[in-house]
Amino acid sequence: xxxxxxxxxxxxxxxxxxxxxxxxxxxxxxxxxxxxxxxxxxxxxxxxxxxxxxxxxxxxxxxxxxxxxxxxxxxxxxxxxxxxxxxxxxxxxxxxxxxxxxxxxxxxxxxxxxxxxxxxxxxxxxxxxxxxxxxxxxxxxxxxxxxxxxxxxxxxxxxxxxxxxxxxxxxxxxxxxxxxxxxxxxxxxxxxxxxxxxxxxxxxxxxxxxxxxxxxxxxxxxxxxxxxxxxxxxxxxxxxxxxxxxxxxxxxxxxxxxxxxxxxxxxxxxxxxxxxxxxxxxxxxxxxxxxxxxxxxxxxxxxxxxxxxxxxxxxxxxxxxxxxxxxxxxxxxxxxxxxxxxxxxxxxxxxxxxxxxxxxxxxxxxxxxxxxxxxxxxxxx
Amino acid sequence: xxxxxxxxxxxxxxxxxxxxxxxxxxxxxxxxxxxxxxxxxxxxxxxxxxxxxxxxxxxxxxxxxxxxxxxxxxxxxxxxxxxxxxxxxxxxxxxxxxxxxxxxxxxxxxxxxxxxxxxxxxxxxxxxxxxxxxxxxxxxxxxxxxxxxxxxxxxxxxxxxxxxxxxxxxxxxxxxxxxxxxxxxxxxxxxxxxxxxxxxxxxxxxxxxxxxxxxxxxxxxxxxxxxxxxxxxxxxxxxxxxxxxxxxxxxxxxxxxxxxxxxxxxxxxxxxxxxxxxxxxxxxxxxxxxxxxxxxxxxxxxxxxxxxxxxxxxxxxxxxxxxxxxxxxxxxxxxxxxxxxxxxxxxxxxxxxxxxxxxxxxxxxxxxxxxxxxx
Numbered sequence: 001x002x003x004x005x006x007x008x009x010x011x012x013x014x015x016x017x018x019x020x021x022x023x024x025x026x027x028x029x030x031x032x033x034x035x036x037x038x039x040x041x042x043x044x045x046x047x048x049x050x051x052x053x054x055x056x057x058x059x060x061x062x063x064x065x066x067x068x069x070x071x072x073x074x075x076x077x078x079x080x081x082x083x084x085x086x087x088x089x090x091x092x093x094x095x096x097x098x099x100x101x102x103x104x105x106x107x108x109x110x111x112x113x114x115x116x117x118x119x120x121x122x123x124x125x126x127x128x129x130x131x132x133x134x135x136x137x138x139x140x141x142x143x144x145x146x147x148x149x150x151x152x153x154x155x156x157x158x159x160x161x162x163x164x165x166x167x168x169x170x171x172x173x174x175x176x177x178x179x180x181x182x183x184x185x186x187x188x189x190x191x192x193x194x195x196x197x198x199x200x201x202x203x204x205x206x207x208x209x210x211x212x213x214x215x216x217x218x219x220x221x222x223x224x225x226x227x228x229x230x231x232x233x234x235x236x237x238x239x240x241x242x243x244x245x246x247x248x249x250x251x252x253x254x255x256x257x258x259x260x261x262x263x264x265x266x267x268x269x270x271x272x273x274x275x276x277x278x279x280x281x282x283x284x285x286x287x288x289x290x291x292x293x294x295x296x297x298x299x300x301x302x303x304x305x306x307x308x309x310x311x312x313x314x315x316x317x318x319x320x321x322x323x324x325x326x327x328x329x330x331x332x333x334x335x336x337x338x339x340x341x342x343x344x345x346x347x348x349x350x351x352x353x354x355x356x357x358x359x360x361x362x363x364x365x366x367x368x369x370x371x372x373x374x375x376x377x378x379x380x381x
Numbered sequence: 382x383x384x385x386x387x388x389x390x391x392x393x394x395x396x397x398x399x400x401x402x403x404x405x406x407x408x409x410x411x412x413x414x415x416x417x418x419x420x421x422x423x424x425x426x427x428x429x430x431x432x433x434x435x436x437x438x439x440x441x442x443x444x445x446x447x448x449x450x451x452x453x454x455x456x457x458x459x460x461x462x463x464x465x466x467x468x469x470x471x472x473x474x475x476x477x478x479x480x481x482x483x484x485x486x487x488x489x490x491x492x493x494x495x496x497x498x499x500x501x502x503x504x505x506x507x508x509x510x511x512x513x514x515x516x517x518x519x520x521x522x523x524x525x526x527x528x529x530x531x532x533x534x535x536x537x538x539x540x541x542x543x544x545x546x547x548x549x550x551x552x553x554x555x556x557x558x559x560x561x562x563x564x565x566x567x568x569x570x571x572x573x574x575x576x577x578x579x580x581x582x583x584x585x586x587x588x589x590x591x592x593x594x595x596x597x598x599x600x601x602x603x604x605x606x607x608x609x610x611x612x613x614x615x616x617x618x619x620x621x622x623x624x625x626x627x628x629x630x631x632x633x634x635x636x637x638x639x640x641x642x643x644x645x646x647x648x649x650x651x652x653x654x655x656x657x658x659x660x661x662x663x664x665x666x667x668x669x670x671x672x673x674x675x676x677x678x679x680x681x682x683x684x685x686x687x688x689x690x691x692x693x694x695x696x697x698x699x700x701x702x703x704x705x706x707x708x709x710x711x712x713x714x715x716x717x718x719x720x721x722x723x724x725x726x727x728x729x730x731x732x733x734x735x736x737x738x739x740x741x742x743x744x745x746x747x748x749x750x751x752x753x754x755x756x
Contacts, residue, residue, distance in 0.1 A: 306512040307511065
């Protein structure tokens with residue numbers, strides 16, 4: 001059976017050029033980047049190159065990039081590494097109801113946190129962030145592009161509010177970097193998370209942009225790696241992979257993004273045209289161009305997802321990080337969907353390998369599966 | 382030979398029986414999809430987890446991480462598609478809450494039958510059909526055959542009478558039976574284990590599950606208390622008196638839900654001869670106790686009767702009637718009552734501990750005629 005992958009927000013395959021860049025490092029460049037000798041220096045060179053490439057993707061300087069194990073660690077480091085925040089009994093954090101669990105769970109470790117709601121399209125109102133400010137607010141964290149809906153938040157406006165208040169501002173850019181042109185200076189963020197495996201690099205590598213002069217303590221204790229901000233022997237092959245992926249994205253992000261936009265329009269228009277009772281969740285807000293979250297009235301997404309998988313189409317019913325849970329997606333709940341509406345929603349996230357023909361095949365499969373499921377559930381009129 | 386009727390969804394619990402079912406059907410060339418039902422979140426009611434040595438596997442617990450891991454491992458080794466489907470909400474509404482309600486009403490429920498009626502042969506069947514499998518297969522020890530003469534699907538005891546599970550299957554409808562496969566019905570348990578090894582199924586030597594799957598260690602009273610604590614409704618005060626048949630109060634108890642008809646242990650009364658629970662009265666919170674012979678009953682009423690292998694009769698029927706899982710079915714006459722779905726059972730010889738809330742299943746030899754709930 002031919003299989004097609006439509007779940008790029010969960011993870012992406014490693015691209016050929018990334019694999020090509022990474023393999024020789026895995027095979028031959030085994031030195032510890034902190035060692036003084038030739039082997040160490042060879043590894044250090046690769047790490048430094050990768051840091052420059054990664055910095056270029058988001059418009060940072062290389063010293064402002066901390067390599068981590070991925071998006072979750074970057075988010076944890078951003079929220080909990082801010083100097084003194086974990087021991088400050090008055091510390092207050094502001095975040096939103098549509099964050100990734102890595103941010104939500106990190107925020108819950110801070111003495112107090114405000115979770116700012118979003119509107120029916122998934123957008124945060126910057127004024128709500130402003131109103132949530134307290135004298136003891138230490139950090140604001142707002143996701144740049146939402147993993148389930150693709151919603152792009154008004155990061156610049158929120159950054160201005162944070163600057164005016166003198167509060168650190170972190171944005172989780174895991175789903176935005178490489179899909180949008182990201183310039184951390186223009187955005188005005190203090191910290192910004194990225195993850196390699198959403199950018200066609202492998203799992204186990206990520207980065208956190210930390211603006212120069214931001215007081216950051218490590219959350220992992222050990223050696224003095226990454227300028228004392230992240231202990232642990234550097235993952236050189238991972239960093240090389242992320243660097244190469246970042247370079248590709250820096251060069252091609254706009255072009256690829258436009259291609260995704262065309263594919264998504266075809267996908268959504270065909271589905272809306274051929275299947276009755278479909279809504280696009282969050283369609284009223286700006287969205288990253290690869291993400292489509294669709295609601296099929298009267299359908300439970302669980303059998304729909306399985307039926308599609310058995311036909312060779314990989315999609316998702318929400319975030320992979322919360323699958324298996326009986327609770328509806330917190331993001332879909334946050335935009336006001338009922339439990340039933342959330343349970344009837346499906347996420348399709350496009351990527352580099354997807355073609356027009358694949359999208360058409362997916363639409364055909366959806367037409368058949370939805371018709372079959374609706375026949376079984378006569379509740380749908 | 383490839384199955385001509387499309388894919389079969391196998392309900393995989395992670396135990397040896399359902400694993401063998403998946404392996405058998407796969408080896409036979411059927412297109413098999415493995416599905417594990419997530420029925421209960423084991424992170425709930427942590428106070429019940431008790432203490433066990435590291436590495437000990439908990440017994441009698443459904444849907445543990447270990448069971449899902451085992452089921453996935455089996456599916457991986459067979460190379461079949463496998464998914465976990467979440468039925469927690471339905472399970473709580475249709476099985477757990479009625480289970481608690483029955484105890485509080487002074488009856489002794491059988492959650493396995495509710496689970497079969499409302500989950501395995503209802504929501505699971507629906508899920509299977511939704512993903513494109515018109516038939517399901519489970520590891521039940523029972524046999525299904527179509528009788529062309531009567532045009533009915535018939536249910537028979539599993540060949541291995543020590544493992545027979547028909548007592549829990551009396552609620553199955555003709556439509557459900559027509560879409561279910563019980564590949565183990567014709568096998569003895571040792572044969573199943575041998576086949577598991579032959580098919581190189583990773584769980585071949587896993588112990589059989591025991592007790593009620595969501596109640597750790599079989600302590601249902603502790604489960605009920607913990608559930609009330611979790612729901613924040615507070616424990617209900619169910620304490621009351623222990624009373625003999627002549628109205629004499631001989632002791633006190635902490636809750637009617639701790640008692641079931643025929644129970645001997647835990648009464649906390651010293652007496653010359655063994656005493657048993659004869660009945661419980663939730664309204665007065667009284668637990669009636671008496672001698673062993675006080676438990677004998679020659680008649681009972683059964684409601685919500687489902688007829689399986691024969692059409693609903695209008696005349697009395699002779700059958701052997703089983704009143705709990707470990708009971709040896711006793712000869713009786715089944716007399717249809719005036720109200721639909723209700724019958725009166727008259728045993729040839731009085732039976733001990735007829736327990737309201739339990740099932741009464743009617744057999745003719747191995748054939749399951751039907752069954753219902755004891756009033």
